[in-house]
Amino acid sequence: MDKLRNQKNNFIDNEPEYVIKGGAKRASRKIDLEKFPAIRHRQKVAAMLMNNTCGNEPSRASKFTQEDLPILIQIAQEGGPYTNPLLRKQAIRSLRQFRAMEVTELLVKLCSSTIEHDSIRGQALISLAFVSKTVTFAVIQNFLLAQDESISEYTIAALREIGDDDSLLILRDLAKKEKRINIKMEINASILDVESRLGIHVPKSKVRRPILRANSPKVDRQ
Amino acid sequence: MLDLNKAKKEQFKYLGISAKIADSIIRLRQKHKITNFSQLRDITGLSISNFEQIKRKTVLQGDNSLHILNVTIQDTFVYSDRPFKLNIEYFNGSKQPVALVAARVTWAGEPFSIEQEIKDSHKGTVSIEFESEQTLPVGHSEFSIRLHRSDGAEANFQKSVYVLPSNPLSLSLSPAGATVTGTWSARGTHQASSDTYLTEIDVIIANGSTVTVAMNRRTEWKFWDGGIGGSLVESGTFDWNVNVNVPINGTWQGRIAFTSPRGSGIYNKYNNKEDMTIEIIMTAKDDRRVSGSITCRVMLAYGVNIIKVGNFDSREGLDLYSAVDITRQIYEKRDITFRGVLRWIIDDTRAGGFRILDSETEFRDLLRSWSVPNDYIDVYVCQDFNWSTFNGYAGDIPGPASKGGDKDGVAVDKTGYSDGSGVKHLNIDILSKLIGHEVGHYLGLPHVTDSNNLMLSDTSIRGPDLTYDQYRLMLPHGYLVVG
Numbered sequence: 129m130d131k132l133r134n135q136k137n138n139f140i141d142n143e144p145e146y147v148i149k150g151g152a153k154r155a156s157r158k159i160d161l162e163k164f165p166a167i168r169h170r171q172k173v174a175a176m177l178m179n180n181t182c183g184n185e186p187s188r189a190s191k192f193t194q195e196d197l198p199i200l201i202q203i204a205q206e207g208g209p210y211t212n213p214l215l216r217k218q219a220i221r222s223l224r225q226f227r228a229m230e231v232t233e234l235l236v237k238l239c240s241s242t243i244e245h246d247s248i249r250g251q252a253l254i255s256l257a258f259v260s261k262t263v264t265f266a267v268i269q270n271f272l273l274a275q276d277e278s279i280s281e282y283t284i285a286a287l288r289e290i291g292d293d294d295s296l297l298i299l300r301d302l303a304k305k306e307k308r309i310n311i312k313m314e315i316n317a318s319i320l321d322v323e324s325r326l327g328i329h330v331p332k333s334k335v336r337r338p339i340l341r342a343n344s345p346k347v348d349r350q
Numbered sequence: 351m352l353d354l355n356k357a358k359k360e361q362f363k364y365l366g367i368s369a370k371i372a373d374s375i376i377r378l379r380q381k382h383k384i385t386n387f388s389q390l391r392d393i394t395g396l397s398i399s400n401f402e403q404i405k406r407k408t409v410l411q412g413d414n415s416l417h418i419l420n421v422t423i424q425d426t427f428v429y430s431d432r433p434f435k436l437n438i439e440y441f442n443g444s445k446q447p448v449a450l451v452a453a454r455v456t457w458a459g460e461p462f463s464i465e466q467e468i469k470d471s472h473k474g475t476v477s478i479e480f481e482s483e484q485t486l487p488v489g490h491s492e493f494s495i496r497l498h499r500s501d502g503a504e505a506n507f508q509k510s511v512y513v514l515p516s517n518p519l520s521l522s523l524s525p526a527g528a529t530v531t532g533t534w535s536a537r538g539t540h541q542a543s544s545d546t547y548l549t550e551i552d553v554i555i556a557n558g559s560t561v562t563v564a565m566n567r568r569t570e571w572k573f574w575d576g577g578i579g580g581s582l583v584e585s586g587t588f589d590w591n592v593n594v595n596v597p598i599n600g601t602w603q604g605r606i607a608f609t610s611p612r613g614s615g616i617y618n619k620y621n622n623k624e625d626m627t628i629e630i631i632m633t634a635k636d637d638r639r640v641s642g643s644i645t646c647r648v649m650l651a652y653g654v655n656i657i658k659v660g661n662f663d664s665r666e667g668l669d670l671y672s673a674v675d676i677t678r679q680i681y682e683k684r685d686i687t688f689r690g691v692l693r694w695i696i697d698d699t700r701a702g703g704f705r706i707l708d709s710e711t712e713f714r715d716l717l718r719s720w721s722v723p724n725d726y727i728d729v730y731v732c733q734d735f736n737w738s739t740f741n742g743y744a745g746d747i748p749g750p751a752s753k754g755g756d757k758d759g760v761a762v763d764k765t766g767y768s769d770g771s772g773v774k775h776l777n778i779d780i781l782s783k784l785i786g787h788e789v790g791h792y793l794g795l796p797h798v799t800d801s802n803n804l805m806l807s808d809t810s811i812r813g814p815d816l817t818y819d820q821y822r823l824m825l826p827h828g829y830l831v832v833g
Contacts, residue, residue: 140624143645144577148487150431152459155483159465164449170502178810183710183743184791185807190739199502205415210494210506213767213777214741214784215810221739243406245768247734250706254736277660277698278733281706285736310702317703343720345657345694350667 166199173199177218192222200226201234207244220251224258232260236267250282257286264290265298272302280311288318296322352419353441354408355379365403371396385410407770413443416499418507424477427599429516429558430488436478440497440505447471450498453478457491461802461813486513488520488556508779512601518558519596521640523630525682526550526605527675534683536628536646538610538620547620549608549646553630557596563634565594570631571606573616577627578643583615594632606630620648623832649682651689652829653726654789658695659716659761660705660733666766669776670731676782677789680804684816686824689831696720705733707761713743714756721753727792727829728759729785735763741809742784744791751828760788783812790816793824 161168176190192200203219220238223231238244238252253271257264264286271283284302287295299322303315323329352361354375362372374393378384387405390396409415417440424435442448448471454463464484468476478495480486493509525536527550538547557563567590573583588606596602610616619626625647633639656674658667671691678688696704704716722728727749735741745757752758762784765777786804798805798820802813805820824830 138623139647140622141647142576143574143625143627146645148459150485150487154455154457154459154462154486156462157464157466157484159450159467161450161465164498164500166500166502167450167498170498170504173502174810175808177739178808179739180807181739181741181809182787182791182797182807183713183737183740184747185797187738187740202501202503206504207767208417208506209767209769209775209777210418210508211504211767212780212810213765214763214780216767217734217741217763218739243768243772245766245774247764247766248768250734251736277705281703285706285708308699310699314703343700344722345655345696345720348656348658348667348693348695350662350664350693350695 169196170199170202174203174215177203177215177222181214181218190222192225194226197226197228197231201230204234204238207248213245213247217247217251220248220255224255227259232256232263235259236263239267240270246276246278246282250278250285253282253286254289257289261290261292261294265294268298272298277308277311280306280308281314284311284314284318288321291322291325293326296326296328352408354384354404354410357408365400365407367400367403368395371400403771406772409441409443414503415441415443416448416497416503416505417441418495418497418505421493421495421507421509423511427558428486428491428511428513430513430520431485432516433482433485434480436480436493436495436509438476438478438495438497438507440474440476442471442474442499444499444501444503446499446501446503448476448497449500451476451478452496452498454494454496455484455486455491456494457486458489488513488515489522512556514558514599514601515556516558519563519634519638519640520556520558521630521632521642522554522556523628523642523644524552524554525644526552526607528552528679528682534679535625535649535685536644537682537687538616538646538648540620540648541609544609545612547610547617547648549610549616549628551606551628551630551644551646553604553606553632553642555594555596555602555632555640557598557600557602560598562598563596563636563638565596565602566633566635567592567594568633569606571608572629572631573619573646574627574629575619575624578629580627583619583626584610623648647685648832649685649687650825650830650832651687652789652793652827652831653690653692653724654688654785655692655694655722655724655726655728657720657722657728657730657759659730660696660701661698662695662764663774666764666774666776669778670764670781673776673778673781673785676778677786680782680786680814681816683814684818684821686821686830690726692722692724692726694722704730706736707732707734707743708736710737710743713737713761716761717745717756717759721758723753725751725829727789728753729789730759730761731764731781731785732761733764733766741765742788744788747791747796748794748827749792760785760792762788780809783814784809786814787812790820790824793827793830795820795823 180188235252235256239249306312359372419439428434452465495507497505536551572585575581629643631641741763744760765781797807802815806812
């Protein structure tokens with residue numbers, strides 16, 4: 129193998145390998161998880177949630193059953209420094225597959241909680257848009273024209289997901305009131321998107337966000 | 351996390367709660383168990399911020415949550431080649447019992463796991479025993495502890511431990527700045543301005559005894575070709591500019607930088623892409639001699655432009671660059687390093703919809719709209735992905751070794767979460783591998799199915815490993831140069 133490596137890049141690696149005292153392996157001690165069906169179930173659901181999360185393969189969003197719902201709700205609630213926030217977000221995202229009161233309640237709680245990170249709140253709000261339009265409209269009353277850019281953006285995304293005449297009216301109203309250029313552009317792109325889906329305005333090409341201009345980022349001095 | 355019904359008076363001060371208020375809470379819970387935070391509202395003098403802190407950092411029976419409160423080492427320290435125990439203290443707010451505890455150990459060798467059933471789950475504590483077959487050598491180890499409740503709830507905790515020598519004094523070397531376990535090499539970097547090679551290493555002396563060990567400042571160094579005892583390339587001595595005292599059951603760390611000018615033996619070896627072994631020898635005042643060695647070599651290297659898309663909180667910024675440092679260490683284990691990490695930002699006012707990526711179209715627009723004009727890989731760290739189930743994407747496999755178009759970069763979710771105090775963080779462990787994974791695509795690596803491998807598609811269980819075949823696959827990329 130080293131020979132091959134040397135041919136490839138001309139490196140000469142002839143130092144002895146690092147040796148760990150007692151060897152590089154230690155014996156694992158496992159137990160039969162089949163004795164714990166709920167733990168097995170959790171592992172299966174977690175694997176389904178994180179299956180194919182890198183975009184360089186086609187999307188294969190998993191379909192969950194009613195049996196999976198308690199585990200999904202459990203994962204959606206588990207936060208903190210040692211949990212995987214991406215797994216949690218996927219669980220929140222998957223809840224949009226269920227029309228259930230407990231799901232609506234949890235999503236309202238998460239998106240309204242100031243304790244939660246913006247991305248958790250935002251994903252909960254977008255999922256809520258799939259689960260209940262009426263409740264979403266009620267919740268976003270507090271978020272419209274929010275100073276926080278993230279919350280504004282998630283609110284626009286939720287309205288875009290609902291994508292009906294009512295959400296279009298709210299988006300148009302927001303477009304009139306919004307002063308921040310970047311958020312205004314996002315609202316306008318969403319209006320075009322919803323209009324095209326409703327057949328009000330059919331653009332010649334696919335709706336896209338306007339490109340600002342080819343540019344270099346600023347040096348980050350944080 | 352604290353159990354509000356069990357927290358001791360002195361523990362309340364960590365929540366910023368005064369002793370007077372703590373007394374009031376304790377009196378309240380002596381009358382009747384606190385089952386709802388709203389019961390605290392009648393306490394005189396409890397401010398809104400106190401109340402918020404209590405809600406964030408304490409738990410109540412009946413709230414159904416499962417938390418690991420603390421993990422400690424029985425007998426305080428872990429010593430090399432000796433069995434040890436970890437004690438896990440937890441809170442379970444549900445009537446469902448905690449059924450299982452598992453610990454995954456990351457150390458210099460292959461990771462291993464210990465799983466154990468919990469028989470008496472009402473105690474709130476459990477010990478994991480590491481027997482003679484699971485003892486560890488001197489050095490850094492990471493324990494990932496996971497508790498499983500019988501209804502599927504989980505709680506996680508991470509514990510870092512430096513295993514002390516039972517002999518009881520040892521010296522080990524690592525690449526400068528490295529903090530992970532592993533058997534990686536130190537790196538010789540060419541300094542164009544002075545035409546020298548710079549080699550930086552960290553020296554760690556560990557003391558497993560109950561007395562402080564004073565070391566002599568005089569330190570001997572040797573560069574060998576063909577291992578210790580082979581052919582001596584260069585050697586010498588130097589004196590540390592501070593006193594070297596290794597504390598009781600603790601470690602002392604110092605950094606050495608070797609500058610090797612053109613014409614020197616070390617320069618010539620590096621220039622010929624030959625690796626060497628560095629040996630460091632020190633003596634204690636009581637004449638005990640300790641030594642350590644590490645391989646050093648020039649490595650292939652690539653640079654990264656870390657581009658924040660949207661504003662980050664200050665803690666999030668620190669976590670981001672900690673994650674990037676771990677990504678570097680993951681690649682260094684396979685002899686590829688970073689030749690630079692440049693920091694950039696597209697702030698909120700200019701990032702627009704790119705802060706949250708919704709589609710491939712938007713991702714491509716991001717790459718077309720923004721770029722850093724250099725020969726480093728552009729890594730866009732976005733606030734969120736709201737795009738199918740994805741949390742990372744590479745412009746192409748492999749990505750181009752030039753800038754322009756809509757394939758010249760990668761994007762990742764920043765992995766944000768809030769801690770108990772409401773401070774926004776990023777998950778350093780997950781983010782480091784997420785960045786490493788997408789950059790791996792950019793350098794030409796496809797997905798694999800080995801769960802310990804960096805190129806596994808599943809972000810949750812992805813490991814940090816890169817194989818030699820993957821190393822070879824990356825070699826031809828135009829952004830990879832001898833650094």
